[in-house]
Amino acid sequence: AQSVxxxxxxxxxxxxxxxxxxxxxxYGATPYLFWYVQSPGQGLQLLLKYFSGxxxxxxxxxxxxEFKRSQSSFNLRKPSVHWSDAAEYFCxxxxxxxxxxxxxxxxxxxxxx
Amino acid sequence: EPEVTQTPSHQVTQMGQEVILRCVPxxxxxxxxxxxxxLGQKVEFLxxxxxxxxxxKSEIFDDxxxxxxxxxxxxxxxxxxxxLEDSAMYFCASSAGSNxxxxxxxxxxxxxx
Numbered sequence: 432a433q434s435v436x437x438x439x440x441x442x443x444x445x446x447x448x449x450x451x452x453x454x455x456x457x458y459g460a461t462p463y464l465f466w467y468v469q470s471p472g473q474g475l476q477l478l479l480k481y482f483s484g485x486x487x488x489x490x491x492x493x494x495x496x497e498f499k500r501s502q503s504s505f506n507l508r509k510p511s512v513h514w515s516d517a518a519e520y521f522c523x524x525x526x527x528x529x530x531x532x533x534x535x536x537x538x539x540x541x542x543x544x
Numbered sequence: 545e546p547e548v549t550q551t552p553s554h555q556v557t558q559m560g561q562e563v564i565l566r567c568v569p570x571x572x573x574x575x576x577x578x579x580x581x582x583l584g585q586k587v588e589f590l591x592x593x594x595x596x597x598x599x600x601k602s603e604i605f606d607d608x609x610x611x612x613x614x615x616x617x618x619x620x621x622x623x624x625x626x627x628l629e630d631s632a633m634y635f636c637a638s639s640a641g642s643n644x645x646x647x648x649x650x651x652x653x654x655x656x657x
Contacts, residue, residue, distance in 0.1 A: 465645065474550075474635060474650035475587070482643060521587060525646075530575060530639070531589040531600055532646065 433458045435524050437535035445543050446514050452507040452538050454522030463525035464505040465532065466496055470518045478520075481505065492516070517542045546570040550636050550649035557626055557656055565621045565652045567636030576619045577637040577646065578611065580604070587635065593619065626656045 434457045444450055456462060463482050467475040479490025486498040496507045505522060522535040549568040557563050569576050578590040591601040593611055610622045619638075623630055636649045 467648070475637075475648040477645055477647070480645050523587075529600060530592055530594075531577070531602075532579075532587075533589070534587040536586045 433462070433524060433533050435522055435533055435535035437520075437522055437538050439538045440536070441539045441541070443541040443543060444512050447511050450507075450509045450512045450516070450540070452520050452522075452540070454505045454507065454535060455503050456505065456522075456524045457503065458524060461500065464496075464498060465523040465525065466490065466494070466505075466507050467521045467523060467534075468492075468518045469521065469537075475521065478507070512540075512542055514542045514544060516540060546647070548636055548638050548647050548649035550634075550652050552652060553650065554653045555655070557654070559628055559656055560625050563623050563626055563654060565623075565634050565636075565654070567619045567621070567638075567649055568617055569619055569636065569638030570640075570647055571617070573638035573640050573647075575599075575639040575641065576611075576613070577639070578621045579635045579637065579648075580632040581635065581651075582629075582632045590621075590634075623654075626654075628656050630654060631656045 436455045465480045466478040478494050479488050481488050481498045489495050494509050519537045519539050521537045523532040525532050551566045576593040579587050581587045589602050591605045592599045608624045612620050633651045633653050635651045637646045639646045
């Protein structure tokens, strides 16, 4: 069955530090891949998505993610974190033969000044 | 930027009561979805809707749940007889097609007491 794993439940970084959030998926074909961010009490905002083509995708708020087929990964990165980036981050997979998204359990990011 | 609008933002209901959660998807989108997130857990797919009928539903979406697009603009989720375990954040989403990604609303927090 398709699945998404976010190994890190909680990450704490200092403001200005670099960030990498991990996401691994299990799926037979190349899936559609997404990263969403959820601030407390808010909805899910799309940061970026990968469907095909260039494996390094740029998103909003200075985020980027790299699709690595050999590792079944789609890690999210940001070179310098801002305090406003504190939120919950969800990786999601959209299999090609269905239009539903499968979400990971999320990674809560805390940013210290 | 177009938004998916959900009302109410928070609803409290007594166990056994019927609730209707409302969503206004983006106007030119054709695919509509409901997801839910129980507190502290992952976001789970409930149902997808296209061309005025359910295209896919999860095991969670049992006979207590129904969806409707009553007037061409609203998209509703009805829970016929709420249970305590229905307490969750419910997200509506819409899409122009899976190649375009999904736009989520800010959610309705349902509390069943």
